Amino acid sequence: MHTTSSSLAGAVDGARFWADLEAQARIGALSPRGIRRLALDDQDNRARLWLMAQGEALGCSAHYDALGNVFLRREGQEPTLAPLLIGSHLDSQPSAGAYDGTLGVVAGLAVLRTLSEQGIAHRQPVEVVSWTNEEGARFAPGASGSSWFAGGRDAKTILAARDDAGITFQAALADCLALLEAHGARFRSAPVVPHAFLELHIEQGPVLEEKGAPVCVVTGIQGVHWYEVEVDGQANHAGTTPEASRRDAFMGAHALVGALKAAVAAHDDQVRFTIGKFALSPNSVNTIPQQTRFTIDLRHPDPTVLEALDAAFRQLAQREWSGCTARLEATSRVAPVAFDDALVAVLDEAVKAHWPQAPRLVSGAFHDAIHLAHLCPTAMLFTPCRAGISHHPDEHIERADAEVAVRTLMHAVETLLMTRND
Amino acid sequence: MHTTSSSLAGAVDGARFWADLEAQARIGALSPRGIRRLALDDQDNRARLWLMAQGEALGCSAHYDALGNVFLRREGQEPTLAPLLIGSHLDSQPSAGAYDGTLGVVAGLAVLRTLSEQGIAHRQPVEVVSWTNEEGARFAPGASGSSWFAGGRDAKTILAARDDAGITFQAALADCLALLEAHGARFRSAPVVPHAFLELHIEQGPVLEEKGAPVCVVTGIQGVHWYEVEVDGQANHAGTTPEASRRDAFMGAHALVGALKAAVAAHDDQVRFTIGKFALSPNSVNTIPQQTRFTIDLRHPDPTVLEALDAAFRQLAQREWSGCTARLEATSRVAPVAFDDALVAVLDEAVKAHWPQAPRLVSGAFHDAIHLAHLCPTAMLFTPCRAGISHHPDEHIERADAEVAVRTLMHAVETLLMTRND
Known part of the structure; x- marks a missing residue:
């Protein structure tokens, strides 16, 4: 040897x-x-x-x-x-x-x-x-x-x-x-x-x-959590529906994403937060979106940070966003x-x-x-x-x-x- | 008669x-x-x-x-x-x-x-x-x-x-x-x-x-302006790319939309502002988006309000959003x-x-x-x-x-x- x-x-x-x-x-x-x-x-x-x-x-x-x-x-x-x-x-x-x-x-x-x-x-x-x-x-x-x-x-x-x-x-x-x-x-x-x-x-x-x-x-x-988020509103005519009557699933998702970003910003800069897929339905220029679906890819080396963000995300998803309801589902969790x-x-x-x-x-x-x-x-x-x-x-x-x-x-x-x- | x-x-x-x-x-x-x-x-x-x-x-x-x-x-x-x-x-x-x-x-x-x-x-x-x-x-x-x-x-x-x-x-x-x-x-x-x-x-x-x-x-x-907005970033791995190195086209679009909403909110409640189409590329759960494309349907009965918002939108599109560039194109204008x-x-x-x-x-x-x-x-x-x-x-x-x-x-x-x- x-x-x-x-x-x-x-x-x-x-x-x-x-x-x-x-x-x-x-x-x-x-x-x-x-x-x-x-x-x-x-x-x-x-x-x-x-x-x-x-x-x-x-x-x-x-x-x-x-x-x-x-x-x-x-x-x-x-x-x-x-x-x-x-x-x-x-x-x-x-x-x-x-x-x-x-x-x-x-x-x-x-x-x-x-x-x-x-x-x-x-x-x-x-x-x-x-x-x-x-x-x-x-x-x-x-x-x-x-x-x-x-x-x-x-x-x-x-x-x-x-x-x-x-x-x-x-x-x-x-x-x-x-x-x-x-x-x-x-x-x-x-x-x-x-x-x-x-x-x-x-x-x-x-x-x-x-x-x-x-x-x-x-x-x-890093550990990775994947989520799918669905925001449900009401499709309607973009021209005829007053602001107060809208349940706009895009605007709901936009507000929810803002809150998710704020939750992420409360942690250190090792958090990786990516929204890689995002889709509207019916996806028409002059129709208020009925539904938004997007994914979250969340990563951190520390499991306690991942769990804290998991809890924060779930709480946020239970709130109403621009009159829309949200559902968050964890599709993958790797510690x-x-x-x-x-x-x-x-x-x-x-x-x-x-x-x-x-x-x-x-x-x-x-x-x-x-x-x-x-x-x-x-x-x-x-x-x-x-x-x-x-x-x-x-x-x-x-x-x-x-x-x-x-x-x-x-x-x-x-x-x-x-x-x-x- | x-x-x-x-x-x-x-x-x-x-x-x-x-x-x-x-x-x-x-x-x-x-x-x-x-x-x-x-x-x-x-x-x-x-x-x-x-x-x-x-x-x-x-x-x-x-x-x-x-x-x-x-x-x-x-x-x-x-x-x-x-x-x-x-x-x-x-x-x-x-x-x-x-x-x-x-x-x-x-x-x-x-x-x-x-x-x-x-x-x-x-x-x-x-x-x-x-x-x-x-x-x-x-x-x-x-x-x-x-x-x-x-x-x-x-x-x-x-x-x-x-x-x-x-x-x-x-x-x-x-x-x-x-x-x-x-x-x-x-x-x-x-x-x-x-x-x-x-x-x-x-x-x-x-x-x-x-x-x-x-x-x-x-x-x-109402008059109607239609716009197409493109936000260009850089695709990259969702797990390996630190926050400081990201040019995330979704996050850029999210920030730009926030600013567009604020511009709209400065006017009366007759404004109709709808983002009906929104798409990411490459649209993959673990890839930072390279590009976001979305539409705006903007309506108001008063042409001066439409023109003021048109100018505000164009100014906002010239700024940098989360390290991304934006382009705004008017695709239709009906007075x-x-x-x-x-x-x-x-x-x-x-x-x-x-x-x-x-x-x-x-x-x-x-x-x-x-x-x-x-x-x-x-x-x-x-x-x-x-x-x-x-x-x-x-x-x-x-x-x-x-x-x-x-x-x-x-x-x-x-x-x-x-x-x-x-």
């Missing part, structure tokens, strides 16, 4: 790492840039096979499980120890960039390449994983593979999901599993509880770019996750070795790590993407930043492999 | 008038109630033929013009005098009540029936008109027949309009004109300038019902119309004879009369409709109210026929 803390970080082959990213970007490539690899489609399956081929060339074994999650395993001196797990996902949004998810898988591969090239022996196994259907773009909701793996969701519900063409997750998965089997991957029926899970991901926000930091530790993931302190400390040390002034962030987006955190010590690294743009072909990362990030990941892995004493 | 002022009002055959309304309600009847007579469709044409047949049975001549407007003419002792014109329209919205428009035409027919039954001779001709395509539901914009007749719009533009099936106004009109010709109506190429135009219409608002008045004088029609004082006085006297406490109203909706007012002395009567509902099969009027209204119209016509001294 190696003993210097930085030897392997420096040994990562940056050019090979970048070439791996470019190779992945050719699978499902869009013109002139970006990718389309919907979960379990042909391109997504090709991305899995490419990953398996790279691992096998390094002497790793390839495994898959009942959800199509693919694992490359570099065996440890003590194969019964829980593996150190590194990874992310290879599926994408319909019109996506080449780095969201893929970066974390290819970075894991770079770790395996480095361990192999440097001839490192380690007691515990090291595994790189690609989780199935993180994006949820073809089959909703997302994070199917990681949430099932971590015991958060049952397979039956996941398998019953259908895409827009009516194809079930189960049918698409069966084709994928048959392909993996045919290419020599081994089925692993018993779930493995990892020693720890590490995920490197693009930030998908503007903070790191603004601060000029190529990498940072992510200490947790915040705080990553494992000890693992965050390891990542912190690794980050500081490469970029001392790096900030710490709380992730505003979901990641597979939010599910793994319920199963084993989990933490993440972020690297910047240009202008925070993702889920779009214009998603872009700087090679120099990505190299610092992958070396930081290698650094942290090395620390973990050295300090594993159980 | 008769000399008593109220003899003819009392002579109107209320049962026959109601039966005429019921007969019209069977043309294009929907189940269980309501009608569908889109401009120049088969049902709308049948409604024209029914009207012509009634007029001819009364010894009136039937005429049509280049836009398919149909006129029943009861000849005067002095045929060269300008005719007194009474009417409205027989076309309807796609799913409409039986009274919007039809009431005014059938009321005109009741006047002709009464003059005929009572053997009244009058110096000037009396004509009842049904204007083509008032509603604009099939071919936009509406009031085609009356606006062309009054010289406000050129035929070429009107004829080029297409319905949703791609059929031009011109093609539909050609079929209609051939049908009218085949049924013995005479083409009238030279436009006639009426002595005056009277239109009885349902209020399409709640005021008369609230006041318990069966009829009232309409002193004018308010104040009806002819002398004609309003005649109607006022007639209304007072039948319902002394009746209010005076300014119409919040457009009517054919808004165009005729630019051609000849014009005024209107309103009768209530239940709960102000129109453009819906539930549109409903009370027979007793409608009878008071038609007798009031007959009263006013009698006054005008008696006092005509030119």
Whole structure:
């Protein structure tokens, strides 16, 4: 076992790492840039096979499980120890960039390449994983593979999901599993509880770019509440109905939104409050709206703030707004996750070795790590993407930043492999 | 010529008038109630033929013009005098009540029936008109027949309009004109300038019902400005984008609407301010909106108030709203119309004879009369409709109210026929 803390970080082959990213970007490539690899489609399956081929060339074994999650395993001196797990996902949004998810898988591969090239022996196994259907773009909701793996969701519900063409997750998965089997991957029926899970991901926000930091530790993931709000008024003629006789569902919604904004403003600036969908009925220029429907996306790292706002929103929805009634329904609630302190400390040390002034962030987006955190010590690294743009072909990362990030990941892995004493 | 002022009002055959309304309600009847007579469709044409047949049975001549407007003419002792014109329209919205428009035409027919039954001779001709395509539901914009007749719009533009099936106004009109010709109506190429135009219409608002008045004088029609407003921000991830980095097009629009409302509130309560259409792009629950588009329907009887609000709206649109830019475009401007004082006085006297406490109203909706007012002395009567509902099969009027209204119209016509001294 190696003993210097930085030897392997420096040994990562940056050019090979970048070439791996470019190779992945050719699978499902869009013109002139970006990718389309919907979960379990042909391109997504090709991305899995490419990953398996790279691992096998390094002497790793390839495994898959009942959800199509693919694992490359570099065996440890003590194969019964829980593996150190590194990874992310290879599926994408319909019109996506080449780095969201893929970066974390290819970075894991770079770790395996480095361990192999440097001839490192380690007691515990090291595994790189690609989780199935993180994006949820073809089959909703997302994070199917990681949430099932971590015991958060049952397979039956996941398998019953259908895409827009009516194809079930189960049918698409069966084709994928048959392909993996045919290419020599081994089925692993018993779930493995990892020693720890590490995920490197693009930030998908503007903070790191603004601060000029190529990498940072992510200490947790914000909780998210989704709501649907309906405001009911009375449709009527825009010209003939006096102000006093109106029950205008747009004006009611406008007033309610004003009160919701005021409730949000009473908390700290970590609250994310977004009204992304908003529709009027009948939606006619000269008809007073009968009904308004809108959504709320509310996020905060602290569950007590989310609960306080939940209570405030519910109270506001019970009031009358411009003569209209309102109904608020919570359609989704995901609690915040705080990553494992000890693992965050390891990542912190690794980050500081490469970029001392790096900030710490709380992730505003979901990641597979939010599910793994319920199963084993989990933490993440972020690297910047240009202008925070993702889920779009214009998603872009700087090679120099990505190299610092992958070396930081290698650094942290090395620390973990050295300090594993159980 | 008769000399008593109220003899003819009392002579109107209320049962026959109601039966005429019921007969019209069977043309294009929907189940269980309501009608569908889109401009120049088969049902709308049948409604024209029914009207012509009634007029001819009364010894009136039937005429049509280049836009398919149909006129029943009861000849005067002095045929060269300008005719007194009474009417409205027989076309309807796609799913409409039986009274919007039809009431005014059938009321005109009741006047002709009464003059005929009572053997009244009058110096000037009396004509009842049904204007083509008032509603604009099939071919936009509406009031085609009356606006062309009054010289406000050129035929070429009107004829080029297409319905949703791609059929031009011109093609539909050609079929209609051939049908009218085949049924013995005479083409009238030279436009006639009426002595005056009277239109009885349902209020399409709640005021008369609230006041318990069966009829009232309409002193004018509100001016209407239509605007389209666009607010441009930057789409971004709802979870990862800090408040300070957001250019949220929904929040920008919300703030702008607040300012528009405040500008409106600075004026009297006759302002009608409606945001009837409102749309976000990309309209996704977890994406900060890139763009908001909404419409404004602004009405007031006083042109100076409309102009003041126009200037205020334009100024507000030039400011930045939550980091977003705004653009405001006026898509339609119709100036308010104040009806002819002398004609309003005649109607006022007639209304007072039948319902002394009746209010005076300014119409919040457009009517054919808004165009005729630019051609000849014009005024209107309103009768209530239940709960102000129109453009819906539930549109409903009370027979007793409608009878008071038609007798009031007959009263006013009698006054005008008696006092005509030119």
